[in-house]
Amino acid sequence: MGQNQIKLSGYSFSASNPVVGKILASEKLPNVKLSSKSETLFTLGKDNTIQVKKSALQTPADFLELVLVSENGKTDTFHIVKDEFVSNRVIAHRGAWKNTGATENSIAALQHAIKMGCTGSEFDIHMSSDSVLFVHHDHDMNGVHLEKTPAAELAKLKLANGESLPTLEAHLLEGLKQNKTKLILEIKPSSISKERGQALAQKVVEMVQKHKAQGWVDYISFDYDILKKVLELDPYARVAYLEGNKTPAELAKDGFFGLDYNQGHLQKNPHWIEEAHQLGLTVNVWTVNDPKVMDWLLERNVDFITTNEPELLLEKVKK
Template identity: 55%
Template sequence: MVNFRITVLNLLLTSCLSHLAANAQQTLSLSNYTYSPTQTAVGTLRATGPVSRLSLRGPNAGLFTLNKSNQLAISPKAAKTATPWYDLIVEGQTASGSVRDTFRIVKDEFIRNQVVAHRGAWKQAKTSENSITALQNAIRLGCMGSEFDVHMSADSVLFVNHDATIQGLAIEKTPSLELAKIKLSNGEPLPTLEAYLTEGMKQNRTRLILEIKTSTMGKERSMALTERVLQTVNRLKAQAWVDYIAFDYDVCKKVKALNPDARVAYLYGDKSPEQLAADNLFGLDYHFSVLKKNEDWIADAQKRHLTVNVWTVNDRETLTWFLERHADFITTNEPELLLSLLAN
C-alpha cells in the first residue's frame, strides 16, 4: 500500500511538473514595438509553445487590430495623437487555460542621427559617467542613443557601472544592499538597471544602448546576467527603447535566443560582417582601430543590412573620417562635438 501511494504521488508530481513546464514555455512576443503616423503596422505577435487564438484585451484594445497572420496594427487616428505610447494586453488560449502579456507600443519619435553618448553625456557637463544625470544630458542634447553598462551583484540585482569594481568593491561579489549605499561623484546613488530604464522610458527620442558586461566569474554567470537583463527589460516593457551590445559573442547569441527580434551588436571586433549576418545580429560595434584596419567591412556590413557603430571616437579628425564613410552610429565621450559636426 505504501509503495502504491508513493507511485501515485510520483505520478501526480510528474504531471504537475509537466504542466508547469508546458506553461513556462507558453510565452508571447512581438517582433516590433513602435508605430508612427505614416507606419501604422506595428509588428507580428508570436506564441512560443501551444498557444492559439490570440486576441486583444484591455482599455486600448479598440485602438489596434490583429489580422489572421497575427500582424498587429494601430488605427490611423490613434497613431496621430500626441500620446507617446499605449499599453496593450494580448491573450492567447492554451489547452489548459489562457496566457496573457502586456506590451508597450511606442510612438516612434526616436532620433535618427549618428550620435551615441558613451556612458551618457558626462564629460562636458562634469558629472558622473553612467549616472541618471548623464542619461538626462544625452536626451536633452538630442543624441540618438545613450550607452551604459550593466553588472549583476552577488544577490542578482543589476547595477549600471562601467568597471567591474566601484570604490574598491567587486560588484559581482557584493550584496545589493552594500552597493545601494554607494554615492557617485555627483552625489547620486549607484543606479540600478531598473532605475536607469525607468528614467529613459520617460521619453521616446533617445534609445538606450545596453552593454551586457562580460562576467569576471565565468561564462555561466555571463549567461545568468544576460537572462536577468532580458527579464528586467521585459518586465518593465522597455523593449522599444533598448538595443543590446556585448563583447562576449555567446552573450550576443543568447540575447537572440531569448528574443529573436532584439537589436544586438557585437563589440569585440574579431568577426566579419558575413558571420554577424549569418547569426542574425543587428550590427557590428567595433573599436575605430579595427574599422580603420578593415575599412571594407563598413560597406560590406551595410550591404548585408548590418548597422555600423564605432567606439570610442573623441577627436574631430577621426569623427570626420567615419562620418565621411557613412558609419551609422559613432559612440563618443564628446557628443557635443559630434553634434556640432553634423550641424555643419
C-alpha cells in the same frame, strides 16, 4: 518576474509606418487575440501582423499599451513606443558626462544625453552577488567588486556627483520617460564565469520585459554568447557585437542587428562598413573623440558613432 510568453517582431510605430510587427509563431500559443481595450488601438491580421489604427496614430502619448490574450486566458502586455527617436548618429558614451559635470553612467549623464538630443545613451550593466543589476563600467568601484558584493552594500556606494550607484531598473525608468533617445545597454562579461554571464543576460532581458522597454533598448556586449542568449530569449531584440573579431557575414548569419566595433578595427577593415550595410546590419563605432576620425567615419556613412564628446559630434552632423 517571468518572461513574456508572447514574442513580437517589433515594438514601435510612427505616423508613416503604423505596422508594429508580427506575433511570433509558437506551438504553445496557437491562438492569440487583442484584449477589448487594445481593439480600439490596434488591428490584428490573419497573418498575426499588428498594426496601429489610423485613429490612434496621432496620440500625444509616448507609447500605446498593447494587451494580447492567448487561448489559455493568459495575457501579455507591451508598450509600443511612438517612434520619435532622433536620427543624428550620436551615441553618448556612458551618457553625456565629460562636458556636463555629471558622472559617467549616472542618471544625470543619461538626462544630459536626452536633453542635448543624442540618438542614444550608452551604459554598462553588472550583477551583484545576489543577482541585482547595477549600472557601472568597471568590475569594481572604489575597491568593491560588484559581482562579489550583495546589493544592499552596493546601494550604499556613491558616485562622484553624489548619486547612489544606479540600478538598471532606475536607469530604465528614467529613460522610459521619453521617446527621443534610445537606451544602449551594454551587458558586461562576467569576471567570474561564463555561466554567470548567461544568468546576467537572462536577468537583463527579464528586467527590460518587466518594464516593457523593448522598444527603447538596444543590447551590446563583448561576450558573443551573452548576445546569443539575449536573442534566444527575445528573437527580435536588437543586438550588436563589440569585440571586432567577427565579419559582418558572421553577425548576419546569427541574426544580429549590427556591429559596434572600435574605430581601429574599421580603419583596418573599411570594407566592413559597406558589407555590413549590404547585409542589412547597422554600423556603430566606439569610442571616437578625435574630430578627424569622426569626419572619416561620417564620410563613410556609418550609422552611429559612440563618443565622450557628443557636443562636438552633434555640431558636425548638423552641418
